[in-house]
Amino acid sequence: MTHDTTHDTTRDATRDATKGAAAEERTALVELEDVSKYYGNVRALEGVSLEVRPGKITCVLGDNGAGKSTLIKIIAGLHQHDAGTFRIEGEECRPASPREALDRGIATVYQDLAVVPLMPVWRNFFLGSEPRKGVGPFKRMDVDFMRRTTRTELLRLGIDLRDVDQPIGTLSGGERQCVAIARAVYFGAKVLVLDEPTAALGVKQSGIVLKYVAAARDAGLGVVFITHNPHHAYLVGDRFTLLKRGTMVGRHTREEISLDELTRQMAGGDELDDLREELDNRAS
Amino acid sequence: MTTTTPAERPETTADGARADERLLKTSPLKKLLGRPELGSVVGAVAVFLFFAIVADHFLRAASLSTVLYASSTIGIMAVPVALLMIGGEFDLSAGVLVTSSALISSMFSYQMTANIWVGVGVSLLVTLAIGAFNGFVLTRTKLPSFIVTLGTFLMLTGLNLGLTKMISGTVSTKSISDMDGFESAKAVFASTITLGGVDFKITILWWLALVAVASWILLRTRAGNWIFAVGGNESAARAVGVPLYRTKIGLYMGVALGAWISGQHLLFSFDVVQSGEGVGNELIYIIAAVIGGCLITGGYGSAIGSAVGALIFGMTSKGIVFAQWNPDWFKFFLGAMLLLATLLNTWVRKRAEATT
Numbered sequence: 001m002t003h004d005t006t007h008d009t010t011r012d013a014t015r016d017a018t019k020g021a022a023a024e025e026r027t028a029l030v031e032l033e034d035v036s037k038y039y040g041n042v043r044a045l046e047g048v049s050l051e052v053r054p055g056k057i058t059c060v061l062g063d064n065g066a067g068k069s070t071l072i073k074i075i076a077g078l079h080q081h082d083a084g085t086f087r088i089e090g091e092e093c094r095p096a097s098p099r100e101a102l103d104r105g106i107a108t109v110y111q112d113l114a115v116v117p118l119m120p121v122w123r124n125f126f127l128g129s130e131p132r133k134g135v136g137p138f139k140r141m142d143v144d145f146m147r148r149t150t151r152t153e154l155l156r157l158g159i160d161l162r163d164v165d166q167p168i169g170t171l172s173g174g175e176r177q178c179v180a181i182a183r184a185v186y187f188g189a190k191v192l193v194l195d196e197p198t199a200a201l202g203v204k205q206s207g208i209v210l211k212y213v214a215a216a217r218d219a220g221l222g223v224v225f226i227t228h229n230p231h232h233a234y235l236v237g238d239r240f241t242l243l244k245r246g247t248m249v250g251r252h253t254r255e256e257i258s259l260d261e262l263t264r265q266m267a268g269g270d271e272l273d274d275l276r277e278e279l280d281n282r283a284s
Numbered sequence: 285m286t287t288t289t290p291a292e293r294p295e296t297t298a299d300g301a302r303a304d305e306r307l308l309k310t311s312p313l314k315k316l317l318g319r320p321e322l323g324s325v326v327g328a329v330a331v332f333l334f335f336a337i338v339a340d341h342f343l344r345a346a347s348l349s350t351v352l353y354a355s356s357t358i359g360i361m362a363v364p365v366a367l368l369m370i371g372g373e374f375d376l377s378a379g380v381l382v383t384s385s386a387l388i389s390s391m392f393s394y395q396m397t398a399n400i401w402v403g404v405g406v407s408l409l410v411t412l413a414i415g416a417f418n419g420f421v422l423t424r425t426k427l428p429s430f431i432v433t434l435g436t437f438l439m440l441t442g443l444n445l446g447l448t449k450m451i452s453g454t455v456s457t458k459s460i461s462d463m464d465g466f467e468s469a470k471a472v473f474a475s476t477i478t479l480g481g482v483d484f485k486i487t488i489l490w491w492l493a494l495v496a497v498a499s500w501i502l503l504r505t506r507a508g509n510w511i512f513a514v515g516g517n518e519s520a521a522r523a524v525g526v527p528l529y530r531t532k533i534g535l536y537m538g539v540a541l542g543a544w545i546s547g548q549h550l551l552f553s554f555d556v557v558q559s560g561e562g563v564g565n566e567l568i569y570i571i572a573a574v575i576g577g578c579l580i581t582g583g584y585g586s587a588i589g590s591a592v593g594a595l596i597f598g599m600t601s602k603g604i605v606f607a608q609w610n611p612d613w614f615k616f617f618l619g620a621m622l623l624l625a626t627l628l629n630t631w632v633r634k635r636a637e638a639t640t
Contacts, residue, residue, distance in 0.1 A: 116517040118512070118579075119513065128524035130509055141504055
């Protein structure tokens with residue numbers, strides 16, 4: 001704990017130091033300790049630990065098949081862990097459904113975003129939780145409020161939409177990702193789980209999304225950022241959990257590890273050296 | 285900054301004003317092109333002008349009233365069928381369900397020698413139950429709606445004929461015009477209103493009312509949002525907590541409600557009902573909805589569009605008669621219109637959705 005506090009104040013002078021320190025004093029929003037998950041005789045995840053604190057970004061890195069999606073599914077309430085402890089705000093639990101996880105403040109933004117392409121942005125923003133006014137048969141959606149709120153909420157994250165009435169399908173992948181994040185923030189999420197938000201995006205779009213991830217963090221949310229791109233992770237991450245073939249191969253705070261080392265571990269470390277040697281031999 | 289409750293959010297009015305300024309830049313033409321019913325309105329105007337020139341009597345008030353009547357009988361069903369299509373499903377049983385509804389009403393009253401309104405009420409309950417059955421089987425079995433409602437379509441066709449023969453001994457129902465409540469029921473479902481010397485059928489009012497209610501539901505209520513969502517992206521809708529089953533069952537019950545209104549109109553205008561009627565009408569409703577801009581894959585469309593689609597139907601069917609052509613050509617016109625309307629809609633939507 002003390003370790004983390006010093007790191008926070010020294011690392012980023014522009015960040016509000018007192019806010020960071022206050023956040024550190026509270027218990028972790030989500031804490032996984034030695035969590036394992038088996039599908040029959042397949043070991044999908046074993047002994048993984050993770051900690052998410054308010055105003056911090058925890059990155060989960062791993063190659064395909066490393067167990068990232070299993071980890072998300074446990075946190076999101078789609079699957080239940082078989083061993084270890086899963087605490088939400090210090091309380092041990094095992095959410096039985098996405099709804100239950102959501103009610104406890106964990107919002108998950110999946111890669112294939114839950115949006116309806118042909119519907120306007122504002123209708124998508126409030127889908128499933130539409131605010132209403134009026135009584136009896138004249139109960140109706142508060143359209144003005146919905147439009148206005150969508151615009152202001154997106155502006156808060158710095159997304160400047162031409163028109164909230166445009167179908168969400170006309171937005172770029174990055175923008176859609178951001179709308180999904182803004183929606184989660186607005187509906188009171190304390191923890192934001194992002195499943196490879198930059199995977200399908202170009203360099204510029206990825207930058208935009210990372211900016212909003214940082215904005216969500218600055219709004220005091222705890223963020224779980226799942227990615228296989230160490231560069232993206234290192235740009236915003238405070239903690240890093242590395243997965244490989246279902247097990248945890250490393251858990252670092254930001255100042256314990258450099259980008260080069262992170263990239264090396266992520267890329268397979270020694271395996272990469274072997275590969276380089278092999279390729280060099282072939283070339284010569 | 286750490287609060288995340290909606291109520292505590294400050295309203296940034298300055299930003300709102302700035303956004304409004306930007307909104308003026310989007311051209312009104314593009315806004316208009318974005319409307320789902322635009323293509324059908326253009327088509328309706330073209331069909332109107334065509335028959336106004338070709339058919340001598342087309343522009344007379346009496347003729348227009350006839351056109352509106354023909355349109356309304358299709359339109360009453362096209363509205364709920366359009367809503368269902370926006371919700372991503374079909375109902376092939378809609379045509380025969382109208383006949384079923386009329387048969388139940390007539391035969392129940394006749395056999396029980398009850399007041400006509402008792403039969404009408406029982407018919408409403410049974411028709412809604414059939415609609416709910418469609419929705420229930422669809423959502424539970426997850427079979428395509430094409431198959432589920434094709435099944436109900438065939439079953440209802442058989443039931444209509446079989447039960448009517450069994451109960452009445454013939455393929456049509458007995459006359460009920462001398463029974464209690466017939467006159468008042470006829471006033472509600474099949475009367476004629478004279479306005480400025482021109483006779484208008486009451487179905488036109490039913491039609492307009494249904495269009496108004498359906499538009500309000502679609503555009504202003506939570507249910508409307510859900511209808512667009514389940515048709516546009518079912519899994520996304522489920523992921524954000526939209527009650528998928530409830531929405532779809534509700535849509536099928538909406539179609540049943542339309543079938544009940546149409547069925548009662550059929551019964552009280554003709555007194556007797558032929559049990560074999562209604563087959564093939566389901567396609568007419570679907571075509572009206574598609575001409576009106578409903579996307580066949582769901583998630584897009586409008587109630588007003590379906591009304592315009594029904595109007596095109598009414599104008600074409602009656603226009604051909606006024607032009608004294610062989611009515612055999614009606615189907616040809618219809619097919620051509622369907623193709624043109626769908627092409628136009630696709631083109632319009634692409635233009636409207638293109639980012640600039």
